[in-house]
Amino acid sequence: MSAISRDEVAHLSRLARIEMTDSELDHLASELDLILGAVARVQEVAGADVPPTSHPLPLQNVFRPDVVTPSLTAAESLSGAPASAEQRFKVPQILGDAE
Amino acid sequence: MIHSTAAEMATKLAAGEISSVELTQQHLDRISVVDGQVHAFLYVDTEGALSQAAAVDAKRVAGEKLSPLAGVPLALKDVLTQKGIPTTCGSKILEGWRPPYDSTIVSKLKSAGIVILGKTNMDEFAMGSSTENSAYGPSHNPWDLTRIPGGSGGGSAASLAAFEAPLAMGTDTGGSIRQPAAVTGTVGVKPTYGGVSRYGLVAFSSSLDQAGPCARTVLDAALLHEAIAGYDPRDSTSINAPVPAVVAAAKKLDVKGMKIGIVKELSGDGYQAGVRSRFDEAIEELVNAGAEIVEVSCPNFEYALAAYYLIAPSEASSNLARFDSMRYGIRVGDDGVRGAEEVMKMTREVGFGKEVKRRIILGTYALSSGYYDAYYGSAQKVRTLITQDFAAAFSKADVLVSPTCPTTAFKIGEKSDDPLGMYLNDIATIPVNMAGIGGMSLPVGLAPEDGLPVGFQIMSPAMKDDLMYQVGGTLEAALLRKWGSPILSNAPALGAN
Numbered sequence: 296m297s298a299i300s301r302d303e304v305a306h307l308s309r310l311a312r313i314e315m316t317d318s319e320l321d322h323l324a325s326e327l328d329l330i331l332g333a334v335a336r337v338q339e340v341a342g343a344d345v346p347p348t349s350h351p352l353p354l355q356n357v358f359r360p361d362v363v364t365p366s367l368t369a370a371e372s373l374s375g376a377p378a379s380a381e382q383r384f385k386v387p388q389i390l391g392d393a394e
Numbered sequence: 395m396i397h398s399t400a401a402e403m404a405t406k407l408a409a410g411e412i413s414s415v416e417l418t419q420q421h422l423d424r425i426s427v428v429d430g431q432v433h434a435f436l437y438v439d440t441e442g443a444l445s446q447a448a449a450v451d452a453k454r455v456a457g458e459k460l461s462p463l464a465g466v467p468l469a470l471k472d473v474l475t476q477k478g479i480p481t482t483c484g485s486k487i488l489e490g491w492r493p494p495y496d497s498t499i500v501s502k503l504k505s506a507g508i509v510i511l512g513k514t515n516m517d518e519f520a521m522g523s524s525t526e527n528s529a530y531g532p533s534h535n536p537w538d539l540t541r542i543p544g545g546s547g548g549g550s551a552a553s554l555a556a557f558e559a560p561l562a563m564g565t566d567t568g569g570s571i572r573q574p575a576a577v578t579g580t581v582g583v584k585p586t587y588g589g590v591s592r593y594g595l596v597a598f599s600s601s602l603d604q605a606g607p608c609a610r611t612v613l614d615a616a617l618l619h620e621a622i623a624g625y626d627p628r629d630s631t632s633i634n635a636p637v638p639a640v641v642a643a644a645k646k647l648d649v650k651g652m653k654i655g656i657v658k659e660l661s662g663d664g665y666q667a668g669v670r671s672r673f674d675e676a677i678e679e680l681v682n683a684g685a686e687i688v689e690v691s692c693p694n695f696e697y698a699l700a701a702y703y704l705i706a707p708s709e710a711s712s713n714l715a716r717f718d719s720m721r722y723g724i725r726v727g728d729d730g731v732r733g734a735e736e737v738m739k740m741t742r743e744v745g746f747g748k749e750v751k752r753r754i755i756l757g758t759y760a761l762s763s764g765y766y767d768a769y770y771g772s773a774q775k776v777r778t779l780i781t782q783d784f785a786a787a788f789s790k791a792d793v794l795v796s797p798t799c800p801t802t803a804f805k806i807g808e809k810s811d812d813p814l815g816m817y818l819n820d821i822a823t824i825p826v827n828m829a830g831i832g833g834m835s836l837p838v839g840l841a842p843e844d845g846l847p848v849g850f851q852i853m854s855p856a857m858k859d860d861l862m863y864q865v866g867g868t869l870e871a872a873l874l875r876k877w878g879s880p881i882l883s884n885a886p887a888l889g890a891n
Contacts, residue, residue: 314740337697389735
């Protein structure tokens with residue numbers, strides 16, 4: 296039985312914002328099927344009585360004093376930008392007709 | 395003197411027998427002779443390295459007090475930012491990016507006077523065990539150029555084994571420091587999680603990633619460890635405690651009365667015969683040195699690989715969302731008509747390689763509503779069980795040991811179409827990352843059947859990194875007495891040397 300269909304992979308690729316060709320989707324669907332079959336083993340020992348661990352250190356809400364320190368200038372922050380204008384990141388249209 | 399240890403180089407520098415400029419130039423020359431074959435480096439910063447070296451020499455002449463490794467060169471894995479120097483993470487998506495800031499590790503290296511030669515090759519975003527996933531082509535193992543140098547930090551390990559650098563920086567999420575060390579006959583250490591700052595380390599899986607030292611000897615690794623470790627307020631997961639005294643531990647050369655636990659589940663079937671025989675001989679050396687050997691069982695380790703391939707991709711799918719073509723990296727398809735989302739999709743299609751896409755999609759699936767509990771949630775529970783297994787094992791032993799990898803270096807291309815087979819490389823190294831403890835790999839000889847290096851893994855409890863250095867240093871010294879010369883003296887000569 297196939298755990299993951301081609302349509303599901305297409306949906307995931309939309310969620311992950313990665314364009315994929317039909318052949319990539321087919322290939323990935325069969326590979327993920329194999330990988331998911333192998334990793335599903337975790338369910339064998341994941342009983343209701345076992346607490347989850349998200350992180351090796353039991354840390355919560357790490358704060359530092361709210362002190363102003365030197366940071367990057369606008370020019371430095373923008374130095375790697377694909378496009379910039381007026382000391383801002385210039386990006387393609389995010390609202391409106393385009394998707 | 396490129397074949398010397400970093401500690402020997404430091405001594406000669408301090409005695410004025412060689413300048414840092416001369417030493418740096420020797421390594422740059424070596425890189426230009428052999429890196430065409432090895433491809434350890436993605437970028438060599440000739441001018442920057444020589445000017446850093448000249449600055450250290452000037453300070454020494456002026457009588458300034460310098461740190462132990464001042465003037466010694468180092469190769470930096472391309473996942474750590476260095477201001478103004480290209481940082482690609484082995485990915486097309488960051489091609490041409492020059493970070494505007496130094497990672498904390500680079501700041502510490504610079505203030506220690508360690509000379510940064512350049513950036514080393516790696517699997518894209520540190521996802522892989524062979525460097526074959528680098529967008530810029532694989533690195534080659536100096537022991538046999540047709541074989542992989544391990545991964546993800548194969549470039550760093552290869553640079554050491556090819557004598558292009560005496561020290562290198564790596565990062566280890568599931569074995570990316572230790573497995574390359576094992577297959578190249580070098581030493582690699584994953585410190586306790588939180589022991590070395592992650593600020594400026596481009597994130598793959600934040601709860602597992604840890605930077606650490608790569609070197610040719612245990613003492614050299616310890617010297618570099620002390621130079622880079624310590625609390626950093628810029629990394630909220632950094633541990634605010636004194637750095638374990640790893641240099642002193644590496645020099646102890648004594649394991650009398652120490653209890654060393656062999657992990658039953660990390661041996662036997664699936665491990666190459668030569669890996670097993672060298673591992674057993676190393677255990678004998680430790681017994682001869684006065685250690686007590688106990689067997690420990692960690693029954694949940696058999697689920698570690700499965701849990702890792704859920705947790706790491708899940709965290710990666712979130713971390714790599716930042717590569718959206720808006721603030722840095724390449725942008726594809728921005729014709730003034732297409733919207734941001736479409737440009738994002740086109741950029742990520744072109745910018746990411748196959749393995750990175752595979753893991754992002756896998757992680758996106760594992761975190762989807764409806765599948766979250768069954769996959770990511772269950773993997774987190776396995777993480778608890780693995781941590782409990784370690785706690786029980788460390789109640790019986792001071793350190794734990796295993797082979798670092800099931801096999802010696804495989805051929806380039808051999809496993810590139812077999813993701814599951816590739817993932818098995820990390821079976822013995824992954825549990826360490828899951829629990830956030832320390833792990834070291836050091837060479838214990840060559841497998842008789844193929845003449846390739848075998849790695850020995852030592853695991854120590856969290857923030858007791860000194861214990862693995864103590865055991866590693868003792869074992870290394872015993873093997874050196876037995877062999878008469880370092881393991882790398884058996885590696886083939888490269889280039890015209």
